[in-house]
Each structure stands twice: as C-alpha cells, then as structure tokens.
Amino acid sequence: MRIVVAMSGGVDSSVAAALLAEQGHDVVGVSMHLHPSTPSGRPGHGPGDPGSGRAAGACCTLDDLHDARRVAQAIGFPHYILNFESRFDEAVVSNFVREYVAGRTPIPCARCNSDLKFSALLDQAGGLGAGALATGHYARITRGEDGIFHLLRGRDLGKDQSYFLFALTQEQMARALFPVGHLDKDAVRDHARRLGLRVAGKPDSQEICFVPDGDYAAFVEREAPHLTRPGAIVSEGGRVLGTHEGVHRFTIGQRRGLRLSSSAPLYVTHIDAAAARIVVGPKEALGRASLTASGVNWTSGVAPAGWRRVSAQIRHRHPAAPARVRALGDGRAELAFDEPQTAVTPGQAVVVYEGEEVLGGGWIE
Amino acid sequence: MRIYLDHNATTPPAPEVVDLVARVTREVWGNASSIHHFGQQAKAALDDARGQVAELLRAEPSEVVFTGGGTESDNAAIRGAAEALEPTGRRHLVTTAIEHEAVLNTMKALARRGWRVTVVPVDATGIVSVDAVTEALADDTALVSVMHANNELGTVQPVEAIAQAARARGVLVHTDAVQTAGKLPIDVRRLGVDLLSVSAHKFYGPKGVGALWIRRGVRLAPFVTGGRQERGRRAGTENVAGIAGMGAAAARALRKMAGEGPRQAALRDRLEVGVMAAVAGSDRNGAAAPRVPNTSNISVERIESESLLIGLDLEGIAVSSGSACSSGTLEPSHVLKAMGLPHARTLGSIRFSLGEATTDIDVDRVIAVLPGLVEKLRNLTVTMRR
Numbered sequence: 001m002r003i004v005v006a007m008s009g010g011v012d013s014s015v016a017a018a019l020l021a022e023q024g025h026d027v028v029g030v031s032m033h034l035h036p037s038t039p040s041g042r043p044g045h046g047p048g049d050p051g052s053g054r055a056a057g058a059c060c061t062l063d064d065l066h067d068a069r070r071v072a073q074a075i076g077f078p079h080y081i082l083n084f085e086s087r088f089d090e091a092v093v094s095n096f097v098r099e100y101v102a103g104r105t106p107i108p109c110a111r112c113n114s115d116l117k118f119s120a121l122l123d124q125a126g127g128l129g130a131g132a133l134a135t136g137h138y139a140r141i142t143r144g145e146d147g148i149f150h151l152l153r154g155r156d157l158g159k160d161q162s163y164f165l166f167a168l169t170q171e172q173m174a175r176a177l178f179p180v181g182h183l184d185k186d187a188v189r190d191h192a193r194r195l196g197l198r199v200a201g202k203p204d205s206q207e208i209c210f211v212p213d214g215d216y217a218a219f220v221e222r223e224a225p226h227l228t229r230p231g232a233i234v235s236e237g238g239r240v241l242g243t244h245e246g247v248h249r250f251t252i253g254q255r256r257g258l259r260l261s262s263s264a265p266l267y268v269t270h271i272d273a274a275a276a277r278i279v280v281g282p283k284e285a286l287g288r289a290s291l292t293a294s295g296v297n298w299t300s301g302v303a304p305a306g307w308r309r310v311s312a313q314i315r316h317r318h319p320a321a322p323a324r325v326r327a328l329g330d331g332r333a334e335l336a337f338d339e340p341q342t343a344v345t346p347g348q349a350v351v352v353y354e355g356e357e358v359l360g361g362g363w364i365e
Numbered sequence: 366m367r368i369y370l371d372h373n374a375t376t377p378p379a380p381e382v383v384d385l386v387a388r389v390t391r392e393v394w395g396n397a398s399s400i401h402h403f404g405q406q407a408k409a410a411l412d413d414a415r416g417q418v419a420e421l422l423r424a425e426p427s428e429v430v431f432t433g434g435g436t437e438s439d440n441a442a443i444r445g446a447a448e449a450l451e452p453t454g455r456r457h458l459v460t461t462a463i464e465h466e467a468v469l470n471t472m473k474a475l476a477r478r479g480w481r482v483t484v485v486p487v488d489a490t491g492i493v494s495v496d497a498v499t500e501a502l503a504d505d506t507a508l509v510s511v512m513h514a515n516n517e518l519g520t521v522q523p524v525e526a527i528a529q530a531a532r533a534r535g536v537l538v539h540t541d542a543v544q545t546a547g548k549l550p551i552d553v554r555r556l557g558v559d560l561l562s563v564s565a566h567k568f569y570g571p572k573g574v575g576a577l578w579i580r581r582g583v584r585l586a587p588f589v590t591g592g593r594q595e596r597g598r599r600a601g602t603e604n605v606a607g608i609a610g611m612g613a614a615a616a617r618a619l620r621k622m623a624g625e626g627p628r629q630a631a632l633r634d635r636l637e638v639g640v641m642a643a644v645a646g647s648d649r650n651g652a653a654a655p656r657v658p659n660t661s662n663i664s665v666e667r668i669e670s671e672s673l674l675i676g677l678d679l680e681g682i683a684v685s686s687g688s689a690c691s692s693g694t695l696e697p698s699h700v701l702k703a704m705g706l707p708h709a710r711t712l713g714s715i716r717f718s719l720g721e722a723t724t725d726i727d728v729d730r731v732i733a734v735l736p737g738l739v740e741k742l743r744n745l746t747v748t749m750r751r
Contacts, residue, residue: 080678082671127672127745
C-alpha cells in the first residue's frame, strides 16, 4: 500500500517512515512547510505538544526539512516539501492570535492536527494515491469487531499525544497510522540507531513551532498590534490592584508577571477580554467543579446518551480526573468533576477517556 | 523507466562531455597561469573551449569570459555595467517582469543602493513590447536587460529590436540567453546586444560553469578581483575541466541544433495537442508567440501544480512548475502573473521541457497518465472545499 508519511525531521516521524518502508510499504515522505523560515530558537516553556509539533510534521526550520530529506534519501523513498504556509496561517496561527486576544489559551498543535494534517494533508495524500497518512504521534488506533475505530493513548504514557488528537473522526482514523504509538521513546530511538538514522539522538522539541523562542505575548503583539490593549488587574471583589498590557499575556492559574504587591500569592482566576480585565485571587479560587465545551467530537461518531463516567484531562500535562460528561446540543458538552480542578482554562481542550481510550473532547468555553 | 521532461532546469551531461571533464581533471591539472608545460596544457584547454563557445555565439574568442554559471554571468553583466557607469552619472536600469531571479533580484539589490529600476510588463502572449522598453529609456539609463527566451514559457523576446533602440541612445544591452544557447542559433552581432549570458548545464555540459560574452570595447568593472585570469575580469584559478566540458558541449550543441530543434518542436506540439485533448480545462501558455522548440507551459484548471508535479513524479515523470529556483513555494509564477493570467490558471501550471532523449513513447506516456491524475486531484479539491 502507498502510505504518505508526514515527516518533521524529528526522530519519531523518521522512525515511523522507516518502519513502514521496512514493512514493504510504498512510502512517500512529505514535510509541511508551515511558516516563513522560522529560525531555530531556544526551547520554550509554555504549554505545548512536546514532540508532536515535530513528530507529526510541523517542520519549522530548514534544518528540520533537511533532516527529513536525508532520512528519506538514506532509506530510499521519495520526499516532498508541501507548502502549507497560507493554510497554516489561516487554520492555526490566526486562530492562535485570536484566541489569546479573546482571553483564551489556545493549543495550536491540536488545531494543526485536526484542521491541517488530518484534513488538507490527508486529502492530499489521497490525491497522491495513498491509502493512509502516517505521522509520528504517540497514540494508537485499533479497530473493533464492529468496525468502529478506537483512539487510544500512546503506549509510552510519558510521551502520549492522544490529547492533541481528540478531534479525529471515524473517517480520519480509518486512514491514519501511528507507527510509533505502540513503542516507547527509548524503543523509537533504538530503532533509529538500528536503522542508522542520523536523527537518532535529536532532542525532542518543546516549543510551539512558530514561536520558537516561547514568547507568545511578543508573538501576538507582532501579529495583531491593533488588537491588544492595556487594562486593569482586579481582585475577585472588583478592587483595582494594578494594570496590565493586554489580556493575551495571561492564562488561568498564572502567578508570574502580575507585578502586584500582596502578602498572599495571587493567581489569575478569570480573564475578561471584553473589559480588558484580569481577575486575580488566592489559589483556592482557582478550583472549578464543572465546565462546558464546544466544538465537541465524539470519536465513535455517536454522542453518549445521558451522563457518562469518564476521566477528563484539561491540559496536556494534567493527570486525568474522574468526572461525568453529557452531550448538549449544538456540538457542546457539559462536564462535572468529582473534585474541583485547578485552572480550568478556556481555549484548552478537555479530552475525556475511558481507561486508555479517547471517547471525545472539545474546547473549554 | 523514468521520463525526464525538465531540461530547462538542467540537462544530463553528454557522455562525451563527461569523458572529457574526467580526462582533463586527470591529465590537464596544471594552473593555466603557469608558464611551464603544465600551465601551457591547461591554457590550451581553455583556448580550445573559448573558441568553441565563441563559435556557438558567433563571437570572437577574446570576448568570452568564463564564469561559474548563468546566474554569475547575469550578476557580472548587470553589476559590472552599473559599477562602471556610475561615475558617468547614469543611475537607471531597465528590465522586464519575466526575467529570471538572477536578473530581477540583482536589479532589486541595485535599487536598494539607489539605482532607479524600471520593470517593463509583458503582454498576454508573454512577450515584452519593444515600444514599452523604448519608452522606459531615460537620459541616465545605463543598461537594459531583456532575456532572450523565457525559462518558464520558452517565449523568444524581441531582443534584436530592443537592442537597436537602446544602443541608438547609448544604453548598454544585456540578454540572458541561458535558455536559447544550444537551442537556437545565436549571432551576437546580429542580436546587437553588448552582453550575453550562457550556462553550460542547459546544453548537456557540466554544472557550475558558464560564460559572459562581452562585446569588445564595452567597459565593465571586474566582477571577481584578484589575479589576471580571464583578462582581469574574473580572477581566480580557472575551472579548467569544467570549462573544457562547456566547450565540448557547445561544439556538440552547434552540431545537433539543426536536427534536434525541429524534432523536439514536433514532439512538443504533439504533447500539447494530446494533453489539451485528453484533459478538460487545460490550455497552453505563451504558445501564440515564437518559442524555443523544447518548452511547453500548460495550465490545468482546478488543480494545484504542486500536487500534479508530485503525482507525476510518483508515476516516474519529472516536470516542473515555474522555474526550479522557486520550487518548494506555492507562489504563483511571477511570469504567468506578469502575462495577466487569472490566479486560478497560474496555480495549476506545469512546464514540460523536452530534450535530446525525449521520444514519442515519452509523450504518449504523459498523455496517458495525466488525465487520470488530474481527475483524482480535482475530486480531492472538491472535498477540500467541503
């Protein structure tokens, strides 16, 4: 079978491609050119999709494209660079900026997966005669006896990227392959060494690929200077405690950068973009027992009837917490945690699991 | 069997050229500036090649300066003329919208240093108008650069008439003849230009070697300073083997031109007619104008050339969209844009450039494969817009 592999130049997607080639598939490597020649920067520190930016084909630097090409050359399959610059800008970068300006904290890697890789790139793979699109994501897809596809966490729970893939539909899963999803990272590196891939020791990327220096605020200000404005920092009771230079500089639960003098530590508990207001409070005020989500995808294709017990993950590094979920109309869902959770952040995804399986997810409102 | 239809990007070096380059590398390794036997051998190899390239252009050998390729020749001509003429107060350059990046970006670089640059548009057939160029000339125009044939379309520009008009006003004329040398007969004096660029690897010679023809008496600043090689214009120990290869390729091209031209033109025409009949919504670009015999530019509606190019490559057919230098970007070709083609038509354009090895079988294969690929990609475009 012809398989298009989204290659980022990182070790995961390189091994994914190599393993498929080794199994005798007709592998076609592609790298997505996403952003105008972003220089390689220092690793960032923000919420990210560790590895998946790279692992799933978010090539950002020329060196990464070069690495992908050399892997393809060494193993002996064709490799092409596809220009997704304008589509990436529309689907991911603009959304990222809009979300920050609206006081939310976006996850561009999840948008990129659902709106780019497993839509436009998947379609393009079909156009090239491929039966499947493979990426280097740490996640697994299985097919039940009833023909339904199931999305599972990657075997290496430390690297698991299923959180970023919650929006996959049955149709997309039918054509998606995650060849390293059943391996742990060490095994992937072992394969890379066994296959003589020069990327075997390449470090994982941590940053959001189009903000290599990790300075999201500066990025938003560059992209949308007219949309950022200063405002007040207020207490839960509405007392003005200080000023800030734009809501895009804050995320729920943030403590740094508030520049407030207060005896007890204060955290961002609420962001009111319309009023350009940051609300702060003590740590206890961060807890929330429920949330609603929009843009919800149920991976089985069918929303559960009534309340369903799940474990819910509200950000990439969040240990999933016991909760109940039920579908509302309009692609929305309501979720109630057994125990209040800290820093439920609008713009992040809530992904609900049953055991290892992703049942669905949506964007926190 | 892979089919190579990208000869405007580069050509496979002819076996006799490869053999000569290898032999000269091995046996004629002297420094051509040396007085002794070894140097004399190298010098003789350069002399032979210079004579052969001069013959291809119907020029005098002493007017041929070897360079590192077509892009370097373009740079040398434009920058060298600008530098030489700056003290005379001339501060204006004229070129066309369909030039190769080697010319356009060199002009841009000079514009940043204070030169005025007029970029003359082309008409819908891909031809620059002589009148438009003439009108662009000013009292302080130093140089006009108009390519001999366009690399994407193959359209042959009215260089002769432009040169006549420009030289009458004391303006230097450069032409980038990279896409015509070896394909069309060139007579530099009949063309009437002052400077002409060629590149060896476009006519079955080695890469990394080219030439700039400089009309005797034309003042040009040296483009690489150092020793006295190439009469002080391009310093540095000569690439003797590459230059020898270029000479052999030039001699060979001159020999083959009369036969290959009509043969490739017939194949090209058959390819175009076949594709247009087999693929709905396809049309050729620039075909109303005189063209070099090997080049065809075809727009296919409702597809993106990037996908078609990859699809063809996976079928073993190598073509290009626009020029190879700008591949990897989805920016529509500046050439097709300059012709005023609608955006949709510029997005789905591919270039077939035929060569000596191209056969009827290759053409048949393209005509057989293309419709199915286009069909598949068009269905995909529909789902993408869902």
